[in-house]
Amino acid sequence: xxxxxxxxxxxxxxxxxxxxxxxxxxxxxxxxxxxxxxxxxxxxxxxxxxxxxxxxxxxxxxxxxxxxxxxxxxxxxxxxxxxxxxxxxxxxxxxxxxxxxxxxxxxxxxxxxxxxxxxxxxxxxxxxxxxxxxxxxxxxxxxxxxxxxxxxxxxxxxxxxxxxxxxxxxxxxxxxxxxxxxxxxxxxxxxxxxxxxxxxxxxxxxxxxxxxxxxxxxxxxxxxxxxxxxxxxxxxxxxxxxxxxxxxxxxxxxxxxxxxxxxxxxxxxxxxxxxxxxxxxxxxxxxxxxxxxxxxxxxxxxxxxxxxxxxxxxxxxx
Amino acid sequence: xxxxxxxxxxxxxxxxxxxxxxxxxxxxxxxxxxxxxxxxxxxxxxxxxxxxxxxxxxxxxxxxxxxxxxxxxxxxxxxxxxxxxxxxxxxxxxxxxxxxxxxxxxxxxxxxxxxxxxxxxxxxxxxxxxxxxxxxxxxxxxxxxxxxxxxxxxxxxxxxxxxxxxxxxxxxxxxxxxxxxxxxxxxxxxxxxxxxxxxxxxxxxxxxxxxxxxxxxxxxxxxxxxxxxxxxxxxxxxxxxxxxxxxxxxxxxxxxxx
Ligand SMILES: Nc1ncnc2c1ncn2[C@@H]1O[C@H](COP(=O)(O)OP(=O)(O)OP(=O)(O)O)[C@@H](O)[C@H]1O
Ligand SMILES: [Mg+2]
Numbered sequence: 001x002x003x004x005x006x007x008x009x010x011x012x013x014x015x016x017x018x019x020x021x022x023x024x025x026x027x028x029x030x031x032x033x034x035x036x037x038x039x040x041x042x043x044x045x046x047x048x049x050x051x052x053x054x055x056x057x058x059x060x061x062x063x064x065x066x067x068x069x070x071x072x073x074x075x076x077x078x079x080x081x082x083x084x085x086x087x088x089x090x091x092x093x094x095x096x097x098x099x100x101x102x103x104x105x106x107x108x109x110x111x112x113x114x115x116x117x118x119x120x121x122x123x124x125x126x127x128x129x130x131x132x133x134x135x136x137x138x139x140x141x142x143x144x145x146x147x148x149x150x151x152x153x154x155x156x157x158x159x160x161x162x163x164x165x166x167x168x169x170x171x172x173x174x175x176x177x178x179x180x181x182x183x184x185x186x187x188x189x190x191x192x193x194x195x196x197x198x199x200x201x202x203x204x205x206x207x208x209x210x211x212x213x214x215x216x217x218x219x220x221x222x223x224x225x226x227x228x229x230x231x232x233x234x235x236x237x238x239x240x241x242x243x244x245x246x247x248x249x250x251x252x253x254x255x256x257x258x259x260x261x262x263x264x265x266x267x268x269x270x271x272x273x274x275x276x277x278x279x280x281x282x283x284x285x286x287x288x289x290x291x292x293x294x295x296x297x298x299x300x301x302x303x304x305x306x307x308x309x310x311x312x313x314x315x316x317x318x
Numbered sequence: 319x320x321x322x323x324x325x326x327x328x329x330x331x332x333x334x335x336x337x338x339x340x341x342x343x344x345x346x347x348x349x350x351x352x353x354x355x356x357x358x359x360x361x362x363x364x365x366x367x368x369x370x371x372x373x374x375x376x377x378x379x380x381x382x383x384x385x386x387x388x389x390x391x392x393x394x395x396x397x398x399x400x401x402x403x404x405x406x407x408x409x410x411x412x413x414x415x416x417x418x419x420x421x422x423x424x425x426x427x428x429x430x431x432x433x434x435x436x437x438x439x440x441x442x443x444x445x446x447x448x449x450x451x452x453x454x455x456x457x458x459x460x461x462x463x464x465x466x467x468x469x470x471x472x473x474x475x476x477x478x479x480x481x482x483x484x485x486x487x488x489x490x491x492x493x494x495x496x497x498x499x500x501x502x503x504x505x506x507x508x509x510x511x512x513x514x515x516x517x518x519x520x521x522x523x524x525x526x527x528x529x530x531x532x533x534x535x536x537x538x539x540x541x542x543x544x545x546x547x548x549x550x551x552x553x554x555x556x557x558x559x560x561x562x563x564x565x566x567x568x569x570x571x572x573x574x575x576x
């Protein structure tokens with residue numbers, strides 16, 4: 001059995017252990033409804049952060065429009081379950097496909113832009129999506145889409161989170177992932193290696209958008225409601241903060257970033273006005289002391305191996 | 319004939335950076351492109367690889383026009399290059415730099431990659447093995463896992479050539495491969511270029527300021543000045559050409575070592 005397969009098995013095993021542990025704690029109500037809510041939110045945010053990281057961290061395209069794709073997923077899935085009476089799994093798939101398709105359509109023209117221009121374009125497009133929803137009576141317009149069944153539970157949230165992380169990790173660790181990283185590192189050099197940079201940027205954008213849609217589906221089916229105000233620029237900024245906090249180009253970093261921020265805002269639930277201040281201060285401190293994010297572009301396993309090795313050297317020296 | 323340019327030219331605003339260039343390079347040749355600073359040599363490479371599109375003329379590789387192709391398509395049709403100011407994936411490992419260059423030959427689909435099924439594992443193993451083999455040839459195998467930017471300058475240049483070869487080109491373009499190298503390194507490089515040409519059945523076009531290297535290595539030379547081809551031919555002929563001597567400001571064009 002080779003190393004990659006072994007790592008996959010370890011990952012599945014750890015995932016199962018964490019799942020069963022949390023599930024048991026929830027069933028026995030040791031974890032109450034408040035923390036249960038936050039754990040599910042953390043799962044959704046991990047999906048959003050890891051998928052944004054594929055675009056921003058691994059492919060180096062600065063997108064701040066993730067909330068728009070999340071909104072598409074939230075509303076499309078709600079249409080499926082509420083208006084069409086279809087099962088949740090179909091709604092989730094539809095959310096993924098719709099968001100990915102829109103990501104593709106938007107990506108093809110926008111990804112010619114780079115840096116700040118791309119950031120502004122994606123921001124603008126996500127606002128356009130929101131305003132369109134706001135003015136569509138079919139989905140409730142400004143009062144939001146109500147009466148969505150509460151179908152998202154912990155197994156769904158954790159399962160889809162795990163699937164997202166696993167699939168995106170596999171993309172990143174394949175030849176396709178190397179192409180994305182090459183585009184990030186040096187676009188001209190990547191092209192000189194025979195890599196179609198435009199194609200790979202669009203690919204990352206499409207897949208990232210699709211998973212954001214999936215996160216949106218879980219979101220709207222947890223809160224009974226999809227409201228345009230849930231998908232403003234602040235949401236995109238939230239997700240971006242998680243990615244930058246954990247480290248651009250680190251999947252485990254995004255997971256850690258998402259978990260930290262969900263629990264920081266949970267802890268500050270009674271002082272909502274403090275939340276944004278804490279976010280801003282966190283980011284400023286991070287930019288000064290650790291601009292590459294908590295994990296840089298390394299994965300947690302590499303970090304731990306590195307620490308062990310360093311420890312070993314120190315022991316040798318002593 | 320492997321490469322042919324037909325009255326190739328490019329203007330940047332009012333500046334004609336290259337005018338009426340007619341290269342003819344046969345399969346297996348080792349050809350030099352020289353000229354003073356700003357003569358338009360790198361511009362020729364940028365035109366050949368689709369980085370710039372010509373204002374006039376055309377480029378043919380094995381008889382097929384390269385007009386309108388993007389850089390990645392040019393690479394896929396068999397031209398690889400290095401850059402005057404090295405363009406490695408500097409934050410990535412030496413091994414990953416070479417692995418990326420194998421990419422367009424791979425057939426593993428996205429679905430197979432995502433599910434780690436089908437061709438995924440066999441192909442990953444192939445790429446890993448091929449890349450390590452190439453690095454061994456270039457004496458970089460020990461440094462496989464180092465970050466590319468941490469290599470000494472000479473090794474970065476070598477890695478860039480190794481990476482270019484991993485795309486399996488028929489024509490290799492080298493832009494000042496000996497720049498910044500000491501005489502010993504330059505000697506080794508000369509030997510290496512000669513050797514890889516045979517080993518990989520390559521045709522090489524190289525830009526170089528180091529006259530010894532050019533005269534020693536190249537079978538034919540094109541000389542540019544202000545975008546105009548002022549001479550072409552065998553090294554002995556170029557060395558005696560009055561216009562070339564003048565272009566180099568009376569600088570002695572040194573003899574090749576024997
Ligand atoms: N993108 C560009 N826009 C405008 N002018 C350019 C551009 N690229 C090259 N030039 C000009 O074309 C001329 C030729 O440049 P080029 O880089 O090809 O010279 P070179 O022969 O490679 O010189 P060197 O030996 O210094 O590398 C120069 O005058 C340069 O300023
Ligand atoms: Mg040059």
